[in-house]
Amino acid sequence: xxxxxxxxxxxxxxxxxxxxxxxxxxxxxxxxxxxxxxxxxxxxxxxxxxxxxxxxxxxxxxxxxxxxxxxxxxxxxxxxxxxxxxxxxxxxxxxxxxxxxxxxxxxxxxxxxxxxxxxxxxxxxxxxxxxxxxxxxxxxxxxxxxxxxxxxxxxxxxxxxxxxxxxxxxxxxxxxxxxxxxxxxxxxxxxxxxxxxxxxxxxxxxxxxxxxxxxxxxxxxxxxxxxxxxxxxxxxxxxxxxxxxxxxxxxxxxxxxxxxxxxxxxxxxxxxxxxxxxxxxxxxxxxxxxxxxxxxxxxxxxxxxxxxxxxxxxxxxxxxxxxxxxxxxxxxxxxxxxxxxxxxxxxxxxxxxxxxxxxxxxxxxxxxxxxxxxxxxxxxxxxxxxxxxxxxxxxxxxxxxxxxxxxxxxxxxxxxxxxxxxxxxxxxxxxxxxxxxxx
Ligand code: UGA
Numbered sequence: 001x002x003x004x005x006x007x008x009x010x011x012x013x014x015x016x017x018x019x020x021x022x023x024x025x026x027x028x029x030x031x032x033x034x035x036x037x038x039x040x041x042x043x044x045x046x047x048x049x050x051x052x053x054x055x056x057x058x059x060x061x062x063x064x065x066x067x068x069x070x071x072x073x074x075x076x077x078x079x080x081x082x083x084x085x086x087x088x089x090x091x092x093x094x095x096x097x098x099x100x101x102x103x104x105x106x107x108x109x110x111x112x113x114x115x116x117x118x119x120x121x122x123x124x125x126x127x128x129x130x131x132x133x134x135x136x137x138x139x140x141x142x143x144x145x146x147x148x149x150x151x152x153x154x155x156x157x158x159x160x161x162x163x164x165x166x167x168x169x170x171x172x173x174x175x176x177x178x179x180x181x182x183x184x185x186x187x188x189x190x191x192x193x194x195x196x197x198x199x200x201x202x203x204x205x206x207x208x209x210x211x212x213x214x215x216x217x218x219x220x221x222x223x224x225x226x227x228x229x230x231x232x233x234x235x236x237x238x239x240x241x242x243x244x245x246x247x248x249x250x251x252x253x254x255x256x257x258x259x260x261x262x263x264x265x266x267x268x269x270x271x272x273x274x275x276x277x278x279x280x281x282x283x284x285x286x287x288x289x290x291x292x293x294x295x296x297x298x299x300x301x302x303x304x305x306x307x308x309x310x311x312x313x314x315x316x317x318x319x320x321x322x323x324x325x326x327x328x329x330x331x332x333x334x335x336x337x338x339x340x341x342x343x344x345x346x347x348x349x350x351x352x353x354x355x356x357x358x359x360x361x362x363x364x365x366x367x368x369x370x371x372x373x374x375x376x377x378x379x380x381x382x383x384x385x386x387x388x389x390x391x392x393x394x395x396x397x398x399x400x401x402x403x404x405x406x407x408x409x410x411x412x413x414x415x416x417x418x419x420x421x422x423x424x425x426x427x428x429x430x431x432x433x434x435x436x437x438x439x
Contacts, residue, residue: 314382
């Protein structure tokens, strides 16, 4: 099968590389020539652990190539994967402009009947509209298949080969059979649905995971004032298979380019469908409030942050990515700056992107220790390994005032207190369970 993948963001690139790795001939196309130049030089334009090794392997095997020419990519293609962005528009709805222009280009350059596989996250009804639009503008028959992605940034290479399911939505039985055959090499269960169900599975899955996070964060807030320990509560809840342990880590709320955008978009979809999705709006609201917790906690220790040197450890929305889109750190740092604090931030990978946002307003340290030097408090925002490896003794030695506000449960309350640190950990109540039960 000759497959074209349009878009070399993390979804398109990981999909293209994955399909080539299971034996297909894949051309990835992106109009951004600088990205294609990098890829042709064997360099990934996105930070994703393991991707470059797979690019080298499949390019060397002659199964994978990159181009910025639509015409060249389309000339021998049977299947086109669409993986362009659908960012949140000003009204909270997903923006369709990249999908629409890609569809027009496909119609212009196609040379035969084509299956159009939509990976991009699109509102319910979009794939059917696309099917109708292509019937009007394309010179050959086009079958649209909705194939939502479930890749997590930072572990996308693992996820493409070890997903829980592949969802294929279409009304065209022939196209579904072809796509099932294309995906056979992944050896992942396939669920065939209609177009609308496939679109909804994606939004509902992300919104449900976001709901789990907001739920556990509210339980964490209850723990703090009752003496509970959210780590134990999450563990106890997760041991019930009906609940499951993933996505029960309390913290400072979800961020990134998916959950915030997709929860807003689903709320809009619900409204359009005449459904008042109050629960989802509460999930979104809880998440916004959770982001403010660390600075609130800090302000309980300092009446004013004017001139205080505050260290922030981690800027990326989660470890193993350089992505800072809708990262809680952005809100937190902005609040610190607005309160007059001097911010020294550390992030092993995302500092370049963070510099683009904050410029000279924030000093970016090269190491965790450098960030901690003379700090009057530290806020832990992303649970990078480098951050978890700092010892309480080092914090005590380096910091001017040993106040540690931990939004990611990186340390043990008992140990930190034993060392004399003023330690706050999200979801851990003042009455330390360890002291109570003596373990
Ligand atoms: C998410 C989904 O997990 C993927 O299945 C989906 O394909 C992707 O969105 C997408 O729509 O493209 P991603 O945003 O990369 O993936 O990251 P997650 O690992 O899901 O984390 C999202 C946020 O939730 C992060 O800020 C993370 O810190 C937070 N989180 C996650 C928690 O606060 N607690 C948890 O227990 C888990």
